[in-house]
Every structure is written in structure tokens, then in C-alpha cells.
Amino acid sequence: MNMSYIAGVLVGIVIVLFAFCFTKIFLKKKGLIKKECYDERQEREKGKGYKLGFFVALIYYLLLMVVQLSGLEIDNGFFTFLGICLSVGAFAIYCIIKNAYFGYNQTPKGVTILLFVIMLTNLIPCITALIEGKMLRTTGTNIVCVILLLSVIVASIVKNHINNKDSER
Amino acid sequence: MKNLKIKAARALKDMSQGELAEKVDVSRQTIVAIEKGDYNPTINLCIRICKALDKTLDDLFWEDEA
Numbered sequence: 001m002n003m004s005y006i007a008g009v010l011v012g013i014v015i016v017l018f019a020f021c022f023t024k025i026f027l028k029k030k031g032l033i034k035k036e037c038y039d040e041r042q043e044r045e046k047g048k049g050y051k052l053g054f055f056v057a058l059i060y061y062l063l064l065m066v067v068q069l070s071g072l073e074i075d076n077g078f079f080t081f082l083g084i085c086l087s088v089g090a091f092a093i094y095c096i097i098k099n100a101y102f103g104y105n106q107t108p109k110g111v112t113i114l115l116f117v118i119m120l121t122n123l124i125p126c127i128t129a130l131i132e133g134k135m136l137r138t139t140g141t142n143i144v145c146v147i148l149l150l151s152v153i154v155a156s157i158v159k160n161h162i163n164n165k166d167s168e169r
Numbered sequence: 170m171k172n173l174k175i176k177a178a179r180a181l182k183d184m185s186q187g188e189l190a191e192k193v194d195v196s197r198q199t200i201v202a203i204e205k206g207d208y209n210p211t212i213n214l215c216i217r218i219c220k221a222l223d224k225t226l227d228d229l230f231w232e233d234e235a
Contacts, residue, residue, distance in 0.1 A: 041195070104197075
């Protein structure tokens with residue numbers, strides 16, 4: 001792994017952080033994002049979500065260890081990052097299903113926009129790499145981020161639609 | 170076990186689940202879960218619900234003897 005690749009990763013992280021902060025400030029000014037408050041049931045479900053994420057990570061890294069011990073040559077950085085994303089994804093989707101991802105004083109719209117912006121910042125290097133013909137080799141972690149964020153966005157949109165249909169008239 | 174007393178008390182006050190949720194600072198889905206019997210609220214939340222519906226704890230949360 002050469003210095004230019006590492007520099008590229010660091011610049012990418014800085015760009016995502018910038019996009020995140022800028023979008024969050026903008027959405028706060030528009031009133032689409034507030035400091036989230038969770039009620040007691042949501043806190044309990046979040047606790048269960050954290051537990052699920054922990055066990056997903058535990059099982060994944062045990063399996064990864066077995067694969068590495070078997071002598072198979074794999075990209076450590078990518079597969080470590082994949083484990084983190086799987087664990088975060090498990091937590092997020094569990095909380096969305098249990099209506100504990102968004103605070104009771106929040107609307108999903110603002111947070112979904114924020115996630116969408118972060119997804120786009122990860123999608124751009126994928127598209128650039130695709131055009132240059134070096135897709136998976138350089139953008140594996142970006143692809144994983146895009147899939148994770150897309151899953152969370154789709155799950156929250158679907159759950160929001162179900163909640164609206166179920167609400168009392 | 171379903172809590173139909175809360176639903177009845179809400180209907181008396183012409184209050185939706187969302188309105189009750191807003192009054193007691195919880196999500197609408199928490200009120201849904203309480204009425205369905207999927208979640209047992211803490212005593213603090215029970216008290217807040219009773220105050221919002223002008224009922225006592227016995228009125229809303231005491232189990233009727235079979």
C-alpha cells in the first residue's frame with residue numbers, strides 16, 4: 001500500500017466528514033434535524049440493537065480468524081472494514097424495524113437526506129473508478145459503504161411507509 | 170395483554186395515538202405497543218399517561234380479576 005493510496009483514503013474521509021457536517025448544519029437551520037430524544041421503549045430496543053451488532057461482529061471476526069488461519073490470502077483492511085459495516089448495519093436495521101432508530105421528536109426525512117448525501121460522497125469514487133476500469137481494486141470500502149447506507153435508507157423509507165399506513169385515521 | 174382501557178380513555182377525550190404520544194413525550198409506536206400489550210411502560214410513563222387522560226392508575230393499568 002503506497003503513500004498516495006493512504007493519502008487518497010485520508011482525503012476521502014475528510015471529504016465525507018465535510019459533507020456530513022455541512023449537510024447537518026444546513027438541515028438543522030431548515031429545522032429538518034433536531035437533537036434526538038428517545039423514549040424508554042426506544043432506549044430498550046436500542047440496547048438490544050447494540051447487543052445484536054456486537055454478536056454479529058463477534059461471529060464475523062471469529063469466522064474471519066478461521067479463514068486467515070486456513071492460510072487463505074485476503075485483504076485484511078477490506079474484510080475488517082466489512083465486519084464493522086455488517087455490525088453497524090445489523091444495529092441500524094434492527095432499530096429501524098423496532099421504530100427506535102429515529103428519536104420521537106424527529107422526522108425520518110432529515111436523517112435520510114443526511115445518509116443519502118454521505119452515500120453520494122462514497123458513490124462518486126466508485127463511478128470514477130468504474131469509468132477508469134479499476135472498480136473493485138480501489139473502491140471496495142466505498143462500495144460497502146454505499147450498500148450499507150442504501151440498505152438503511154431503503155429500510156427507513158419502507159418502515160416509514162408501513163407506519164403511515166398503520167396510523168389511526 | 171392488550172390494554173383497551175387506554176384506547177377507551179383516548180376515545181373519550183377524542184385523542185389520537187399521536188396526540189397522546191406528543192403529550193407524554195414518547196413516540197406514537199410506543200403508545201401502539203402499550204395498547205397492543207407488547208410493551209409494559211415504567212411507572213413514570215404510566216403516571217404521565219394517566220395525567221394526560223385524566224384517569225387514575227387503577228383505571229388504566231389495574232388488571233381486572235377474571
